[in-house]
Amino acid sequence: MEDKYECYSWAKGQTDFDPMTAPTEPQMTHQREYDAIVIGSGLSGSTLTYRLSQGGLKVLVVDRGEFLRQPLSSPKDAIGLHMKSFGANRSFVGGLTKFYGAAMYRFRETDFQAIQHETGESPAWPISYGELEPYYCEAERLFQVHGASDGDPTEPIRSESYPYAPLPHAPLVARMIDRLRDSGTLVSAIPRAINYGNGGKCVLCSTCDAYYCRLDAKMDAEIAALRPALEGGKVDVLTGTECTRILTDDSGLRATGVRVLQEGREWSIFADKIAICAGLGPSARLLIRSSSPKHPRGLGNSAGCVGRYYGGHITGMVFPLLSARKLPAMHTKTFAISTYYHGASDWPYPLGMIQAAGQIPFWEAVSWWQKPAARLIGERSLYCFFMNEAIPAAETGFEYDVLGQVVRVKPPLQNVRTIGKLRHVATEVFKRAGYAVVAVDRRSLWHTVGTVRFGVNPESSVLDASCKVHDLDNLYVVDASVLPSAGAVNTGLTIAALALRTGDAMSGSTCLKSCDSTVLAGQQER
Numbered sequence: 001m002e003d004k005y006e007c008y009s010w011a012k013g014q015t016d017f018d019p020m021t022a023p024t025e026p027q028m029t030h031q032r033e034y035d036a037i038v039i040g041s042g043l044s045g046s047t048l049t050y051r052l053s054q055g056g057l058k059v060l061v062v063d064r065g066e067f068l069r070q071p072l073s074s075p076k077d078a079i080g081l082h083m084k085s086f087g088a089n090r091s092f093v094g095g096l097t098k099f100y101g102a103a104m105y106r107f108r109e110t111d112f113q114a115i116q117h118e119t120g121e122s123p124a125w126p127i128s129y130g131e132l133e134p135y136y137c138e139a140e141r142l143f144q145v146h147g148a149s150d151g152d153p154t155e156p157i158r159s160e161s162y163p164y165a166p167l168p169h170a171p172l173v174a175r176m177i178d179r180l181r182d183s184g185t186l187v188s189a190i191p192r193a194i195n196y197g198n199g200g201k202c203v204l205c206s207t208c209d210a211y212y213c214r215l216d217a218k219m220d221a222e223i224a225a226l227r228p229a230l231e232g233g234k235v236d237v238l239t240g241t242e243c244t245r246i247l248t249d250d251s252g253l254r255a256t257g258v259r260v261l262q263e264g265r266e267w268s269i270f271a272d273k274i275a276i277c278a279g280l281g282p283s284a285r286l287l288i289r290s291s292s293p294k295h296p297r298g299l300g301n302s303a304g305c306v307g308r309y310y311g312g313h314i315t316g317m318v319f320p321l322l323s324a325r326k327l328p329a330m331h332t333k334t335f336a337i338s339t340y341y342h343g344a345s346d347w348p349y350p351l352g353m354i355q356a357a358g359q360i361p362f363w364e365a366v367s368w369w370q371k372p373a374a375r376l377i378g379e380r381s382l383y384c385f386f387m388n389e390a391i392p393a394a395e396t397g398f399e400y401d402v403l404g405q406v407v408r409v410k411p412p413l414q415n416v417r418t419i420g421k422l423r424h425v426a427t428e429v430f431k432r433a434g435y436a437v438v439a440v441d442r443r444s445l446w447h448t449v450g451t452v453r454f455g456v457n458p459e460s461s462v463l464d465a466s467c468k469v470h471d472l473d474n475l476y477v478v479d480a481s482v483l484p485s486a487g488a489v490n491t492g493l494t495i496a497a498l499a500l501r502t503g504d505a506m507s508g509s510t511c512l513k514s515c516d517s518t519v520l521a522g523q524q525e526r
């Protein structure tokens with residue numbers, strides 16, 4: 001029975017798809033031709049699948065997770081379910097975006113260039129902002145991004161305005177923004193991927209960032225990209241199935257298919273093109289595990305770069321106190337301060353961004369003796385975080401032993417004075433607006449990138465500029481692991497834009513709408 005497994009197909013025109021109740025059709029898929037296999041249905045995998053299906057390719061998506069469906073059973077239920085309530089194994093179709101905060105930012109133009117930081121250089125990308133700009137426009141439309149350029153002096157040039165107006169602020173947040181502006185601080189809207197307004201499903205609840213939305217109103221990868229891809233009838237999704245290996249031919253130059261494991265059964269599926277979109281860590285691991293006589297160190301690893309150059313954002317927290325009493329539940333993740341992104345008059349290095357977060361019970365993650373104070377502050381203030389770049393280096397990343405287990409070497413704490421300066425700036429802007437502020441000296445690594453980076457030099461990168469593995473003709477990787485650096489804005493929209501661009505490279509066609517070439521021509525000259 002090794003050749004039989006269940007595969008979700010979605011008939012064309014079916015608009016009310018529910019994978020929990022939809023009949024599943026057992027298929028003899030190994031006998032069937034797929035143009036492409038996509039491993040992982042997270043932000044990158046679903047977006048890539050959408051693009052490939054637009055290009056007319058027949059695609060199989062393989063994900064180790066299942067569809068997540070837990071609709072409200074009573075109007076009194078909380079809309080969001082915190083990611084921790086799903087335990088340690090949080091693999092779902094849609095990947096991490098089932099819980100993400102849906103802040104979908106474009107990188108700034110300079111993030112694509114080499115930038116000198118206090119203690120190192122953030123590397124140049126193999127492509128410019130101008131090359132990705134049309135794909136940013138498409139990704140913003142696909143994910144229904146609500147935003148505005150006002151108040152963000154670092155917003156990169158754009159050939160189209162945001163597809164949707166920014167989200168409204170809760171009254172207490174709006175009052176804070178007025179006070180910030182009155183005290184001379186520029187404030188902008190966080191671009192959010194949410195189905196809001198004009199018949200949209202979002203009710204702007206308080207349980208969004210780090211929660212699963214039970215109204216399916218968050219534009220996560222499954223809702224925004226995979227569902228429309230399935231509508232075309234050329235995409236199958238194989239859930240609860242882990243890809244264990246990429247198969248290659250005798251020449252070692254072509255990937256021929258994948259080896260998959262489902263409930264103890266293992267078999268092979270073949271296709272013309274393969275894309276690994278398994279996310280940071282798993283993608284690198286899959287390349288290493290797919291070693292062969294022609295690729296003894298793993299696929300794409302002839303220069304030893306797989307698993308290396310791990311970076312992301314170093315984040316810290318500040319809490320401007322809004323009230324002496326516990327605040328009501330409200331949606332708070334709507335504004336940001338980006339004025340200091342590139343530095344300050346008295347600081348020559350990039351500082352980063354300050355963003356409001358959702359009402360997250362962060363105090364549940366601190367030690368028992370800190371909990372009462374953390375909760376007292378957290379329930380009376382607005383949780384804001386600031387982020388600076390954790391610069392990737394060859395020494396950072398993942399190491400794999402014969403069992404495939406992982407040793408993780410995090411980026412060392414760099415830019416220490418810069419982060420101190422950013423914390424000071426983040427505290428001062430709220431103090432100037434008349435708020436008492438608690439700043440916490442606790443740093444976390446968020447929005448991690450690297451381990452399968454793309455670049456122009458095969459000696460220092462795994463992929464070429466189109467996200468194809470240097471050493472193979474038809475194997476692609478596109479997800480968070482591809483980004484050579486993280487800038488200091490959330491990385492999601494850039495991952496989605498790169499996935500759309502990779503889709504064009506894989507299908508050899510483009511579905512890009514014509515964009516404003518004058519804007520882009522200006523861009524190339526910058």
Ligand SMILES: Cc1cc2nc3c(=O)[nH]c(=O)nc-3n(C[C@H](O)[C@H](O)[C@H](O)COP(=O)(O)OP(=O)(O)OC[C@H]3O[C@@H](n4cnc5c(N)ncnc54)[C@H](O)[C@@H]3O)c2cc1C
Pocket residue numbers: 039040041042043044045062063064065083091092093094095096097099100101102103104105209210211241242243244277278279280282283286447448478479480481490491492493495
């Ligand atoms: C709480 C939280 C909030 C966040 N908020 C934001 C935000 O506001 N904005 C932002 O830009 N980013 C945010 N992020 C980060 C963002 O979600 C990730 O950067 C993004 O999802 C990464 O996309 P990806 O495609 O690389 O991987 P994922 O989305 O993680 O997808 C990887 C997929 O591959 C599957 N997979 C892995 N290995 C295998 C295998 N061997 N076989 C088959 N399937 C496999 C997984 O099941 C998963 O579905 C947040 C993350 C978290 C956790």
Ligand code: SF4
Pocket residue numbers: 079080194195201202203204205206207208209211212213214215216217218219331
């Ligand atoms: S704010 Fe909107 S998208 Fe977010 S969880 Fe609530 S209803 Fe869903």
